[in-house]
Amino acid sequence: MEKDYVVGVDIGGQTTKIGIVDRKGNIITQTVIGSKYKSGEAGLFIQAVCDTIRDLAKEVGMENIQGIGIGAPNGNYYHGTIEDAANLEWAKGIRVELAKEVSLALDNLPVTVTNDANAAAVGEMMYGAARGMKNFIMITLGTGVGSGIIINGELVYGHDGFAGELGHTTAVKHNGRPCGCGKKGCLETYCSAMGVARTAGEWLELSDEPSLLREVDNITSKDVFEAAQKGDALALRIFEFTGKKLGESFADFVAFSAPEAIIVFGGLARAGEFIFKPIREAMEANMVSIWKGGKVKLLPSALKESDAAILGASALAW
Amino acid sequence: MEKDYVVGVDIGGQTTKIGIVDRKGNIITQTVIGSKYKSGEAGLFIQAVCDTIRDLAKEVGMENIQGIGIGAPNGNYYHGTIEDAANLEWAKGIRVELAKEVSLALDNLPVTVTNDANAAAVGEMMYGAARGMKNFIMITLGTGVGSGIIINGELVYGHDGFAGELGHTTAVKHNGRPCGCGKKGCLETYCSAMGVARTAGEWLELSDEPSLLREVDNITSKDVFEAAQKGDALALRIFEFTGKKLGESFADFVAFSAPEAIIVFGGLARAGEFIFKPIREAMEANMVSIWKGGKVKLLPSALKESDAAILGASALAW
Numbered sequence: 077m078e079k080d081y082v083v084g085v086d087i088g089g090q091t092t093k094i095g096i097v098d099r100k101g102n103i104i105t106q107t108v109i110g111s112k113y114k115s116g117e118a119g120l121f122i123q124a125v126c127d128t129i130r131d132l133a134k135e136v137g138m139e140n141i142q143g144i145g146i147g148a149p150n151g152n153y154y155h156g157t158i159e160d161a162a163n164l165e166w167a168k169g170i171r172v173e174l175a176k177e178v179s180l181a182l183d184n185l186p187v188t189v190t191n192d193a194n195a196a197a198v199g200e201m202m203y204g205a206a207r208g209m210k211n212f213i214m215i216t217l218g219t220g221v222g223s224g225i226i227i228n229g230e231l232v233y234g235h236d237g238f239a240g241e242l243g244h245t246t247a248v249k250h251n252g253r254p255c256g257c258g259k260k261g262c263l264e265t266y267c268s269a270m271g272v273a274r275t276a277g278e279w280l281e282l283s284d285e286p287s288l289l290r291e292v293d294n295i296t297s298k299d300v301f302e303a304a305q306k307g308d309a310l311a312l313r314i315f316e317f318t319g320k321k322l323g324e325s326f327a328d329f330v331a332f333s334a335p336e337a338i339i340v341f342g343g344l345a346r347a348g349e350f351i352f353k354p355i356r357e358a359m360e361a362n363m364v365s366i367w368k369g370g371k372v373k374l375l376p377s378a379l380k381e382s383d384a385a386i387l388g389a390s391a392l393a394w
Numbered sequence: 395m396e397k398d399y400v401v402g403v404d405i406g407g408q409t410t411k412i413g414i415v416d417r418k419g420n421i422i423t424q425t426v427i428g429s430k431y432k433s434g435e436a437g438l439f440i441q442a443v444c445d446t447i448r449d450l451a452k453e454v455g456m457e458n459i460q461g462i463g464i465g466a467p468n469g470n471y472y473h474g475t476i477e478d479a480a481n482l483e484w485a486k487g488i489r490v491e492l493a494k495e496v497s498l499a500l501d502n503l504p505v506t507v508t509n510d511a512n513a514a515a516v517g518e519m520m521y522g523a524a525r526g527m528k529n530f531i532m533i534t535l536g537t538g539v540g541s542g543i544i545i546n547g548e549l550v551y552g553h554d555g556f557a558g559e560l561g562h563t564t565a566v567k568h569n570g571r572p573c574g575c576g577k578k579g580c581l582e583t584y585c586s587a588m589g590v591a592r593t594a595g596e597w598l599e600l601s602d603e604p605s606l607l608r609e610v611d612n613i614t615s616k617d618v619f620e621a622a623q624k625g626d627a628l629a630l631r632i633f634e635f636t637g638k639k640l641g642e643s644f645a646d647f648v649a650f651s652a653p654e655a656i657i658v659f660g661g662l663a664r665a666g667e668f669i670f671k672p673i674r675e676a677m678e679a680n681m682v683s684i685w686k687g688g689k690v691k692l693l694p695s696a697l698k699e700s701d702a703a704i705l706g707a708s709a710l711a712w
Contacts, residue, residue, distance in 0.1 A: 159684075211553040225650065227550055234545070234652025235529040236684070244682045245646040249567060257682050328563040332543065332650050334552025364562045364575050366477075366554070 079142040083129055084390025086192065087111055087148040089163035089219070094128050095386035096136055099394075101203040103383055105135050113166040121166055122174065126181040143186040144178060145392030147195030147385060154237035156189045162256060163219075188392040192216070192385065194231050194240060196341055196377075197224025199388025205339050205378035212337045213329055214377075215242065215322075217344035221264040221271075227333055242329060243268070247321050266321045269297040269343050275314050276300050285310055301347050315350040322351070323358025330363055330372050337373035341384065345376045352376070397460040401447050402708025404510065405429055405466040407481035407537070412446050413704035414454055417712075419521040421701055423453050431484040439484055440492065444499040461504040462496060463710030465513030465703060472555035474507045480574060481537075506710040510534070510703070512549050512558060514659055514695075515542025517706025523657050523696035530655045531647055532695075533560065533640075535662035539582040539589075545651055560647060561586070565639050584639045587615040587661050593632050594618050603628055619665050633668040640669070641676025648681055648690050655691035659702065663694045670694070 081104065086093040088111060095106030109128055113121040133141055150161040156175025161167040175187040190198075197214035200206040206214075210229040216222040221243030225232040232239045243264035244257050252261015253274065265271050276295045280287065287310035288303040289295055303311035326338050344351060356374055363372070379387060399422065404411040406429060413424030427446055431439040451459055468479040474493025479485040493505040508516075515532035518524040524532075528547040534540040539561030543550040550557045561582035562575050570579015571592065583589050594613045598605065605628035606621040607613055621629035644656050662669060674692055681690070697705060 227545055227552070228548070230546070232545055232651055235654035236652050236689070238684050239650065239652035241649040241652075241682055245649050246642065246680060249642065259680060259682065324564065324567065328646070329650070331559040331563050332557065332647070333550055334554050334557035334559075336553040362564060362577060364559055364577065366556050371554070 079140050081136045081140050082142050082390045082393035083133070083144040084386035084388070084393070085125060085129075085144060085146040086195065086385030086389050087146065087151075087158075087164070088192070088385075089149070092125065093382075093386050094125065094132060095390065096132050096141075097387060097390035101387055101391075103386055105132050106386055107132060111164060113164075115165050115168065118166045118170075118172045119177075122172075122177050122181070126178060129182060138183070141185060143188065143393035144182070145195065145389040146174060146178070146187065146189045147192040147389040147392075148174065148189060149192060151189045151191040151194075152237040153188070153190045153194070153231075153233050156187065158189070186393070190231070190233075190392060191222065191224075191240075192388075193222030194224040194233075195388035195392060196222075196379075196384055197226055197231060197339075197388070198391040199379055199384050200339055200341070200377060201226060201229075202391045203379060203387050204384070205375045206337065209336050211333065212335045212339055213242075213326075213333065214339050214341060215326075217268060217340060217342040219270055220268045225333060226335075242325070245325060245328070247325055263321065263325050267318050267325075267344075272297040272300055272314060272318055272344065275317060276311075279310060279314065287311065297344060301350070304347070304350050312350065315347060316354045318344070319351045319354025320358045323355040323360075324362050326355065326374075327359050327362030330359070330367055334367070335372060337375050339375045339377055341377035341379070342381070348376075397458050399454045399458050400460050400708045400711035401451070401462040402513075402704035402706070402711070403443060403447075403462065403464040404513065404703030404707050405464065405469075405476075405482070406510070406703075407467070410443065411700075411704050412443065412450060413708065414450050414459075415705060415708035419705055419709075421704055423450050424704055425450060429482060431482075433483050433486065436484040436488075436490045437495075440490075440495050440499070444496060447496075447500060456501070459503060461506065461711035462500070463513065463707040464492060464496070464505065464507045465510040465707040465710075466492065466507060467510060469507045469509040469512075470555040471506070471508045471512070471549075471551050474505065476507070504711070508549070508551075508710060509540065509542075509558070510706075511540030512542040512551075513706035513710060514540075514697075514702055515544055515549060515657075515706070516709040517697055517702050518657055518659070518695060519544060519547075520709045521697060521705050522702070523693045524655065527654050529651060530653045530657055531560075531644075531651065532657050532659060533644075535586060535658060535660040537588055538586045539580075543651060544653075560643070563643060563646070565643055581639065581643050585636050585643075585662075590615040590618055590632060590636055590662065593635060594629075597628060597632065605629065615662060619668070622665070622668050630668065633665060634672045636662070637669045637672025638676045641673040641678075642680050644673065644692075645677050645680030648677070648685055652685070653690060655693050657693050657695055659695035659697070660699070666694075 223242035253265035541560035566579035571583035
């Protein structure tokens with residue numbers, strides 16, 4: 077029998093967001109717990125998640141929960157696992173049987189796991205900018221660069237469940253920046269929030285050009301945005317460069333799956349035209365003629381960032 | 395009612411291959427007609443194709459034909475058309491309503507059109523190296539570089555029917571070679587048969603290094619292969635370079651759809667380890683760790699080249 081509510085769980089490096097969601101995408105109730113458990117403490121973390129779900133579910137009744145959707149770094153849909161997640165101490169170098177253990181603790185409710193960007197893509201398709209679309213690519217610009225690919229209305233998982241690692245395609249082929257993944261020149265090293273900060277640091281070293289950023293310690297992408305808003309030339313060029321790199325890569329992604337749209341989500345997407353304009357220009361310059369002229373839409377996410385993670389994860393459970 | 399035979403039509407720049415195929419993938423009878431009609435003569439070409447099909451079908455009886463599958467440059471599955479095919483005089487700059495016109499001429503038999511690389515991918519899945527696979531990428535190395543992408547056992551067409559233009563992803567970002575598509579640095583400009591010949595021409599200009607290729611007029615990729623077989627150092631390096639470019643790009647394709655295999659088809663694939671070894675090495679060097687260690691197979695096509703085109707196209711008609 078179909079039930080009225082699902083649980084969405086978004087596991088991040090620092091915190092885990094958990095919410096109860098109805099069929100219309102309303103978050104009935106939600107809360108946040110910490111994710112920072114140590115190596116060997118996966119069981120403790122899972123117990124905390126399950127306790128929290130039980131607690132939240134009181135509001136609608138556990139018997140009215142259809143299932144649980146979890147978005148997590150390195151979440152694997154086929155196995156229901158988190159596999160070697162570098163940003164989670166308790167999941168580093170090992171495979172955590174997340175779906176199995178959560179289900180076991182919660183009356184055998186069905187549990188679906190996927191990576192966080194995939195969850196965001198599903199959320200966008202059900203409640204956001206991709207409503208009605210069957211072919212689009214979701215790009216999440218956060219600490220890293222993630223992606224979720226929808227083809228024919230379905231998430232692409234690939235042969236092993238790890239499809240959609242577009243942040244680790246090579247954006248710079250020669251002398252690219254070293255990436256946490258072990259490769260060099262990954263898109264993520266240039267276009268994540270960290271990447272933007274890295275560009276700022278490098279460029280400030282390379283010249284004496286005056287910039288508001290010279291007064292900032294430990295520059296973040298937010299600092300670059302604020303400087304750009306004040307007309308800082310260097311900050312503006314950092315966004316141009318970042319957008320160009322993204323647009324060049326997006327053009328290649330278009331050649332792969334010919335999506336109706338590319339949807340950009342996350343902190344950097346809030347930089348608006350500072351970043352969307354160069355993305356659009358670089359896409360146009362690097363696409364085959366059949367896609368030129370704005371045929372592939374470039375859209376910001378239409379979900380509130382704080383809700384998107386829970387909504388996306390919960391959507392997996394329907 | 396299901397019938398026993400289908401027709402496969404492979405439209406190339408020079409010739410068009412047409413064959414009758416049974417359910418096991420046996421080509422019962424086949425023939426070749428010319429494709430070189432002039433601008434404005436699309437109708438004449440289509441008539442020649444239909445006459446030939448009627449002729450071949452006598453052997454099994456037109457009433458036993460289930461349908462017709464056509465692979466063509468710029469073939470669009472959604473529209474049943476050829477759209478602006480640069481290599482076909484009669485289809486340049488226009489949209490040819492291929493499926494509709496062939497069907498009309500042949501008792502309203504169902505006609506399916508797709509691009510040639512997509513047809514090859516389906517052929518490989520039904521009869522070749524990808525039997526049993528649900529996720530793989532077909533790369534055709536011919537005059538150009540084509541691709542057909544299979545996800546969850548189905549061809550990826552994308553929003554507009556033009557997905558899988560991997561030959562036009564950017565392999566060289568700075569000062570790349572101009573491509574027929576209007577872009578610069580496309581994979582196709584380096585790794586097609588034409589691209590290999592172009593590399594040979596450029597490299598011979600750039601040094602005085604002795605090479606067997608210096609004695610050849612109008613060098614083709616076949617000349618480079620023959621020189622490599624004789625141990626010619628320059629020819630061997632051309633394959634290493636070509637394979638490296640392919641492997642770097644393949645690594646990015648893997649990050650997209652996490653395929654079980656990449657299958658390489660066409661003239662250059664016959665160069666064997668001259669090209670497969672550097673492809674494999676560059677893939678390994680440019681993939682995220684989850685795919686390293688040969689987890690993604692790199693395979694040559696298992697179809698006889700002369701049959702593959704007809705088989706692939708015919709497979710669409712089932």
